[in-house]
Amino acid sequence: MAGMDTVAVAFECRSDLSELSPTHVLGEELCQKAGVKYEEVFTDAASMARMARTIKREDGDVLCRLPFSVAVEAEQFGATLSLNPKTRLPAVRDFPHAKLDEITELPPFDFANGQMGAALSAAEILSREGAAVLFDMQGVFSILSMIVPSKEVYKALYREGDRLRELAGTLAGHLAAYAREAVARGVKILAYTDATISYELVSPDCYKNLCGAVTLDVLREIRAAVPRLAVISSTLCREFLMA
DSSP, X not given: OXXXXXXXXXXXXXXXXXXXXXXXXXXXXXXXXXXOOXXXXXXXXXXXXXXXXXXXHHHTOSSEEEOSOSOHHHHHTTOEEEEOTTTOSEEXXXXXXXXXXXXXXXXXXXXXXXXXHHHHHHHHHHHHTTOOEEEEEEOHHHHHTTTXXXXXXXXXXXXXXXXXXXXXXXXXXXXXXXXXXXXXXXXXXXXXXXXXXOXXXXXXXXXXXXXXXHHHHHHHHHHHHSTTSEEEESXXXXXXXXX
């Protein structure tokens, strides 16, 4: 992507079961093909890289996609994770806080530990092999909804907008640093997603004046941190592209 300017692309997420990839569910059969243990796909860099290669091959994809967990960032802030018994994906078992007001600090990410450390190392392994790596980052509202109960985030959207903006500002700096580290490890594309504020889940006014505005601010900070990388957002509606 040498010489390429930063690009932000907004698109509407749609769920169409007929279009799901053959590997949309990480199961034991897929693990056997990759030669890895299921639990290690989320915590071990080498296993994660092997699974990403296998998914790329099985899907006929041109990209290796990481990570496989949406709780990577939340774990950094104390969320206790366990494998969901139904989906078998890492899910928050215990929230570190009951309310937003209990969050006194959001320390910088530790790139060497946890799922985040494994995902970054897996990206480095794959990029050294010449693979094009797409790296998924969770948006600020989704991160918050995994360190406090999501109902608290939805209440705050209408009652504590200033507090959300304050927390989002801190998270934006952390995500920008995360993006820089990911690029240093060879990541070619960043995908910023924030399912918690899907347009269907909040009012148009809230989406436009709070969620969309905050998301744009976060994306701008990420873009400033990695100005020559393509940044893809799946949460912005079209009118924000002109902002």
